[in-house]
Amino acid sequence: MNIQFPFPAFTLLCVFIAFIQSTFSEEKGDQKIWTDPVVAAKERPDFSLQGEYTGELDGKKTGVQAASLDHGKFLVLTYQGGLPGAGWTGGALKSEVMTDTALRGLAKNLERIERRSPTLGKKAPEGALVLFAGKPNPAIKGEVKDGLLWAGSETLVPVGDFHMHLEFRLPFKPCRRPSSQDRGNSGVYIFNNYEIQVLDSFALDLNSHNNAIRLESLNTQWCGSFYKVKLPDVPMTFPPLTWQTYDFDFTAPRFDSQGKKTANARATVWQNGVMIHHDVELKKGTGAGAKRPEKARGTITFQGHGNPTAFRNIWLVEKKGGPNPG
Numbered sequence: 001m002n003i004q005f006p007f008p009a010f011t012l013l014c015v016f017i018a019f020i021q022s023t024f025s026e027e028k029g030d031q032k033i034w035t036d037p038v039v040a041a042k043e044r045p046d047f048s049l050q051g052e053y054t055g056e057l058d059g060k061k062t063g064v065q066a067a068s069l070d071h072g073k074f075l076v077l078t079y080q081g082g083l084p085g086a087g088w089t090g091g092a093l094k095s096e097v098m099t100d101t102a103l104r105g106l107a108k109n110l111e112r113i114e115r116r117s118p119t120l121g122k123k124a125p126e127g128a129l130v131l132f133a134g135k136p137n138p139a140i141k142g143e144v145k146d147g148l149l150w151a152g153s154e155t156l157v158p159v160g161d162f163h164m165h166l167e168f169r170l171p172f173k174p175c176r177r178p179s180s181q182d183r184g185n186s187g188v189y190i191f192n193n194y195e196i197q198v199l200d201s202f203a204l205d206l207n208s209h210n211n212a213i214r215l216e217s218l219n220t221q222w223c224g225s226f227y228k229v230k231l232p233d234v235p236m237t238f239p240p241l242t243w244q245t246y247d248f249d250f251t252a253p254r255f256d257s258q259g260k261k262t263a264n265a266r267a268t269v270w271q272n273g274v275m276i277h278h279d280v281e282l283k284k285g286t287g288a289g290a291k292r293p294e295k296a297r298g299t300i301t302f303q304g305h306g307n308p309t310a311f312r313n314i315w316l317v318e319k320k321g322g323p324n325p326g
Contacts, residue, residue, distance in 0.1 A: 034172040035308050037241040047172060049100060050074060051239050052083055055110035063088060064110060066103055067203035067239070068174040074098050076106070077203045084235050085274040086115070092205045115238060117245040118273040122165050124315035131155055131300075131314040140314075142302070149311040151186040151198075152304025158297040160322030164248040166314040170200045170223075171307060172240040184240065185305040187227065190250060191298030193285035195227040196269060198309060202237045224269075224276050227286040232269075232276035243312075244272050252322060253282075253294050261294060 034040035040047040046068045053064040063083030067075045076098045081089035098106070124130050131139050134147045142153020148169075170184035183200035190196075201222035224232030238244050247270040254263040269277040284290045302311050 032173075033308060034241065035169075035310065037172075040172045040241060044068070044172070044174070046072065046074070046100060046174070047241075049103060049107075051112055052115060053107055053110035053112050054082055054086070057106075057109065061087060062093070062110075064106070065203040065239075066098075068172075069097065070174050072100055074100065074103050075203050076103060077205055083115075085272065088234070095205050114242070115272070117167075117238075117243070119165065119245045119247055119270070120167060120243055121313065122245075122247075124165075125317060128315045128317045129157060129159070131316065132312065133315075134312065147312070149302065149314070150304075151302055151307060151309040151311070153311070154301045155299045158299055159316065159318045160252045160297045161319040162248070162250055162316045162322075163319065164250070164300070164314070164316035165245065167243050167245050167312050168198055169243050169310045169312075170198070170240045171309065173200065173307075181221065181305075182307070184309050185307045186309040187301075187303040188246060188248075189289065189301040189303050190248075190265075190267075191252070191295055192292055192301060193289040193294055193298070194265060194267070194282050195286045195289060195303070196246065196248075197221060197223055197225045197227050198303075199223045200237070200240045201235075202239050205235075224271050226267075226277065226280065226282070227289075229282075229286045230277065230280060232271065233278070234271075234274050234276050236271040236274045236276055238272060246271055247273075251319075252296050252298075255296055265294070 034044070050066050050068040053066070054062070056062060057078070061082055063079040063081070063086065065077045065083070069075055074097070075095070077095045078093040079088050080091055080093055081087045129139060130137070132149045136144050139157050140149070140153055140155050143150040166188065173183050175183065181199065184198065186198040187195040188198060199222055204222060220228050220231055223237040224235065249268040251266040253261055253265045256262050265282040266279055267277060267282060268275065268279050285292060285294065
């Protein structure tokens with residue numbers, strides 16, 4: 001039997017490919033990324049509406065985070081007692097997707113605030129190893145543009161135990177699903193073993209399943225987490241294009257003369273001035289880092305995943321009494 005199709009097979013194939021591309025594009029948003037808050041505010045009205053709000057709702061002190069989504073929608077997360085690190089009593093009251101009109105109505109009863117990390121701009125103490133201060137230097141390799149260090153960089157000086165300060169800024173990339181790993185994805189990888197995630201997970205409820213969106217990944221992959229190992233104790237991620245801080249107190253693992261590990265690595269981490277991990281024991285590496293041999297001394301990577309995440313003001317102080325070179 002000779003069946004006649006109304007369209008040539010090639011035309012049908014082209015239509016199918018176009019449909020797939022359109023669907024994929026919708027899933028990932030409009031794909032435009034902003035790295036400058038001034039430009040973002042001019043080109044996207046929703047950028048200035050998203051953010052953090054505080055006040056009273058139904059007679060109770062409340063904190064609200066609103067993150068821009070694609071197609072004029074916002075993911076809105078309501079906290080009990082205030083914002084994380086500022087009155088929050090734990091847990092979230094509600095997570096929902098709102099239109100800009102609904103969010104403006106909610107915001108009439110609240111105050112929009114822009115928080116600033118208390119350690120932002122913290123100066124390196126005397127004797128610190130300055131890894132990046134706005135210009136290329138022998139302590140680090142990577143792309144430097146507009147006075148900033150961009151994701152995909154790595155330090156060149158091995159260290160042992162240390163205190164470290166750094167500042168990072170996530171890009172503004174509205175998309176349909178804010179749980180996506182394609183939103184400013186980077187990470188601070190210590191010794192190529194232990195990663196603290198850097199990601200735009202603003203307004204996501206890290207402590208429970210978020211029924212306002214379909215989760216695409218485990219929440220231990222969101223900002224502030226030890227990647228796939230432990231959630232932060234407090235969800236302290238600020239809105240995209242806000243400068244944020246990480247402060248680390250890291251103790252390297254110990255090994256005997258035969259190379260056998262005698263003590264695990266430990267870390268305390270502050271995000272935006274609030275402790276999010278307290279003396280966490282890292283029994284092995286995180287994610288892919290768990291497959292690599294642990295070491296007593298190593299370098300630090302600011303992981304690159306194709307997202308324009310910026311870093312600045314990076315310095316560390318190596319603690320006395322730590323493991324010796326070699």
